[in-house]
Every structure is written in C-alpha cells, then in structure tokens.
Amino acid sequence: MARMTGAQMVLDGLQREGVDTIFGYPGGVVLPLYDTLPQFPGIRHILVRHEQAAAHMADGYARASGRMGTCLGTSGPGATNLVTGICTSWMDSTPVFALTGNVARSLLGKDGFQEADITGITHSITKHNYLVMRPEEIPLTIREAAHICRTGRPGPVLVDIPKDVFQESAEYEWPEQINLRGYKPTVEGHSGMIRRAAELIDQAERPIIIAGHGVIWSDAQDALIRLAEKANIPVITTFLGIGAFPEAHDLSYGWLGMHGMFYANMAADKADLVIGVGMRFDDRAMGRFKDFNPGVKIIHIDIDPAEIGKNFATTVPIVGSAANVLPRLAEQVKEAKHTPWIRWIDQCREEHPSLHIRESRRMLPQYVVRTLYEETNGNANIVTGVGQHQMWAGQHYFYKRPRQLITSGGLGTMGFELPAAIGAQVACPEAETWAICGDGGFQMTMQEMAVLVDEGLPVKIAIFNNGYLGMVRQWQQLFYDKNLVAVAMTQPDFVKLADAYGIRGIRVETKAEVASAIREARAHKGPILLDFQIDQEENVWPMVPAGAALSETIEAPAEELAR
C-alpha cells in the first residue's frame, strides 16, 4: 500500500498491464497526467497531431504486435476526435485502450468547458467503458478494462477520468485478481461439437476453410495449417484474415468477397461444407446472403457466440478460440485427399486468373504493388487505407504471415493508413513498414508525417495517386451511369509537402521508374514518400456488385482490359 495520486495510479496500472507506449495529445484536464508522465520513464509518449490518429496508431500498434495499444486524449474535442479510431478498432475487434480526461466532478453534467459525455458517446462502439468517479476505483478499473480489452473477442475499451480524480490521492494497491460475473468468455470449445464437426468434415466432398481475423488474433496459424494439410482442405481467407494462412501454400486460394479472387468466390459458392474460423460471415465477404451457396453446411468456429447464427444458419456451431478448437479438430479429422474438388478449383483458377497483370505501357497500380512485393521479397509489413489501393494491396502482394497486412476492414476508415503504419512501426521497429495510401485518404491524416520526423520512424509512404476518389468513381461509373460527381480531386504537390515536413519525397511518373524508386526508398534510412502517379482510369476487378451473390462475381470487362 502506498499513497498515490489518481494520475500516478493510472500510469502505474497501465505499466503493470504491459503498456510501454501511449499515443496521445495533451489538454487542460489531462495535465495532471502529463505532469506525472516523467515519473514513468518506462512509458514512451508519442505526441500525435490529431487525436483520431492517436487511436489509429494504437490500433496499428495492436495489430502489428498482438499487444494492447493505448491512446490518450483530453476531454471534449480530444475525446470526440478519438471516436473514429475507436470505432475502427471496434469493427475489426482489436484491443485498443482509450484513456480520456473529463472536466472536474463538480462540473460533470453542467456543460463545462470542453465537456463531452464520452462514455455515453462510445457505449455502442466499445466493448465496455468506465467513468471513474473516485481515485480508489482506478486500479481495478484499469485492470478490468485491460482484461476486457484483450481477452475473448478483443475490442476497444474507454476509461474516462475527471480532472480532479487524477489529482486526488488515495491508498493504492494493485488488485491481483478480478472477477467480472457478467464477462466469462468461452474459449475452450465444446468437445461434442468438435467431434460432430470432425465427422462432418470427414463426410464432406467439397469442404473449404474460410479463415478470418480471429485466427490471427488467437495465433492459430500453425493449427490451421495442420488441419488443412491433414484433410487436404483448400483454404481461403476473409480480407481481414489475409496472412492467417500463407498465401504461397499449395492449399491457399486467396481471399473471397466483393473484390476477392474469382476462384475463391466460386469455391465458397460451390463447396458442400464451409468451415468458418474466426470470421463473421460479413456481407462484403459473402455477397447476398439469401443466395449464398444454397444447401451448404456450415461449421462456424468463433469466440463470440453472438456471431454464430447471426447471418447464416449454422450446422455445427463451436464457441471457442481458434487456438483451442483447431488443434483438436486437426487431431480428430481423418486424412483425406479431395482430389476432384481441388482439381476443380485449380481449373477455375487457370480459367479465371484474377491476379494476372496485363502488359501495359501505363503505370498500372497492380504492377506497382507487385513490384513492391518482388522488391521486398514479400517480407514487408503493409498498412493500407481504404479504397481501390487497399484492394490492390490485398490482391497483388502475397502475404506470408499473420499481422503482415494491417487494414481497416469493417469500418473502412480512410486516413487509417499513415497513423496505423506509425503505430505498427513503433511496435516493430525493425520491420520494413509500408503505408500504402490513397491520394484521398492520405490527406485526411497526412499531418502525422510530423510524427515520423519527431520519432525518427522509417515508414515508407507510397501514395497511389490517380487524382480521384477511385473506388467511389468506380461505383459511379458502374452503377450511376458514369455520372462522376465530387470524385475528381486537385491534389497538392505531395513531394513538396513531404519536403515541408523534412521528409524526402520522390515523384514516380512512369512505369520504368517504379522499381528503382522502391529500391531507393528501401535504401533510404529514414521516412520517405513516393508519389506514384498511377494510371487514372484503372478499376478493381473482379467485383461482386453490392447486393449481388458470390456466384455473380464479375471479371474485368474486355474494354477495360484493352486499354
């Protein structure tokens, strides 16, 4: 027992929970916390330029490392600026601990200066949140919040602390145990259900595994490979599941969904058994629900019981973590070959090679991604924004390991790329980290270039600059009769912008310069920005139009290929 201020308790508690980095922005009510920060040299504070970026950085840090990411904002606007980032992490189930200050207790509810009801605002986008009204509650609150954040299906938590609670002193004792009677995640997996699943797999003629983000978060990649190899089951992933299964593996057939590979979509649609692991049968992945593969049997393994049966009726539901369930399943299934089925998918892939890049004099974005893949030997960590470049980065880079692709899937947050890449680089200082940006999204958070300079982080920025909000333009072309409205953008000189921040920039205008620019960027010690002036009209294919079924996947039209 020792007497401590609330601020000391918060920082000590976070440190005990393994927090070594806080992405934050100071302000009036969190000054007591910042005043205390120098007493905790084990915690590195990274000063962002906008709180939204702090939340994305914490998210990128979490996704790259598998540990909890932490962000901090002041009351009012500081807290509300975090909201987009918190929601991004909520939709993708990543462990982000958001800490906010609030006005002093006597002013709460009185519309005090910079007061915002941030716990009320974030109810629906956090796993849980807390408003701490007494310093004595801080230790258990931090412990409970971190536990909720990291365990079960991970997700963001928010702890809101009024200014005078930071300042007040109380006896401090770190709680060794916690007990939340309303929170007991099921991680084991029911053995009877696992047995039934194994039987179903043994009987299946055309089984397919769809691996999702949950496989990555429970570190179940090895078990997944064992299961797939033993019963020779083809594996596709969701977009967020990219990396859960090595894409170079013989049994890997890419990823499914709106811009997934044609053969992956067809395989999912023609299978007689879908084994969904750590994924949630989202509409972007599955297409129109009612016409997805009629008659298919579904084994759904997920740690969140509410995901099971939400969108599809499940034949065998298994609530548990992939890390617990997959090894047992791998042990119980019989060896199998499924030769005709695999041959069928192989043939589909030969006839519809979605990842073929056509010869062109233009700087095709697919070519840029593929060149990056080749130049980096497929080893770089890739962080993307949202839009066309995101899909190309998912398609044309081939991922070897979990956590290699960091991207905003569920919420689709433009502007995620640069701050998330910064977080990822902080988490993995030795890793080669590329932020693949759209020219639109980059401008939403580009002020964070200052952080690269402050912290000396060697993030490589690759802007896919086509002067358009490309994905929106693609939809206007296809579904709104080519009526292009509010999608063409006059872009600033990104190289000069980088220069203004003290970052080297290279404009890449021709296809011939692509490889050498990437080599130069890799050889450069610090951060660098590459402005790829890609072909302006290129669209993303294949595509499942919104509201269509997977079986209605459209491939690139001939006139686009002829360009």
Added chain:
Amino acid sequence: MNPSVNGTYKDRSSHHTVVAIVEDKPGVLMRVSSLFRRRGFNIESLTVGHSEAEGLSRMTIVVDGTSAPIEQVEKQLYKLIDVVKVTDLSQEDMVARELAMIKVRCNNLNRHELLDIANVFRADVVDIATNSIILQVVGDEDKIDGLVKMCEPYGIRELTRTGRIAMVRGAKTTTVHEQEPERIRQFHAVQGRRVEGELPFSSD
C-alpha cells in the same frame, strides 16, 4: 385476438419475455436500450427494478420476436459486461403480470356500471371523484386490454401501464449466485455494484 387501447387487435404470439439480471450501476439501462435500438430489436415493454439480491437489478423486456431472432437478442445482451444473466421466460412455464391505472370519465348515473365492470375484472377503485374514477387492475395484457375496451365508451381521461413483469413457476429461478472475493466485493460496492448474499433457496 386481443383488443387494445385504440380498438385495433394486437397479435402477441411473437412476443418473448426476456429477463436480464444486470449490475445495478449508472448507465446500464442506457446500455441495454441503446443495444436494442442499434440492433433494431423492437421493445414492446421494458420494466426495471430491484431484484432479490443487492447490487443486481432485474429487467423484464418484452421483445417482438419478428424484429430479430430471440437467440440474437439473448446473445447480444450477454455481450454487455454489466449483464450477468439472461433468460427467455417464454420457453418456461411462467407467471406474467402487468399493472394499469385507468382514469375514466363518469357521473352519478353511470358510475355504478363502471363499478360493476371493475368488479368483473377484479380491478380496485383507488380514487373517486364526482366526474372521474381511477381503476387499478393487475393481470396479463389481455385482461387489461379487456378492461380498457370496456371503459372506452365512458371516456378514458388517462391511462398508464407498467409493462410486463414475469417469473417462472415452481422452485426454479433466474437468479445469480456467485460469491465474489472480499476485495472485489468492496470495489464493486463502492462502484455501486454490490454482490448478493447467500440465497436461501435453490436455483437452476
């Protein structure tokens, strides 16, 4: 087919009675109601009050099962950290009751008719004045609907209904028994989440 206040008939066959035992903490009602709103679950009624255990509140929620599969409602409720236990009482043999107060227009000529009607429905007269009367009735929704319908011709000045509360018949309960370590109990106590004591009866 059951008559309701405005004379239309209400089909309650799809209604489910869900009981949620929740931590007695600020914000819990908002968490629950906000969950129902954002998931598009229709609430027919929601009643909340103390349970037999200190620190735990009991919510009785009548959900329209056509708006969402009831299993999803239960699972989503369970995802809230402050929700400790959820039971769909519609699966059980239960007693469900609601209380209503109806202020009806009346005069010296027709008051005795109203009293006769009240008598049939075993409603109590809780207030009486020269030109109005307040009837208090306890029962299931159909019974209350019936009384309301009978009062309508006299002129209903005001009507209030509590919404359904319910309990399983027999010895089975939907309560929570979990002892917490002393330190945790103290923490929850200061947070306003007190832990229940020993309960002298059995549960499922």
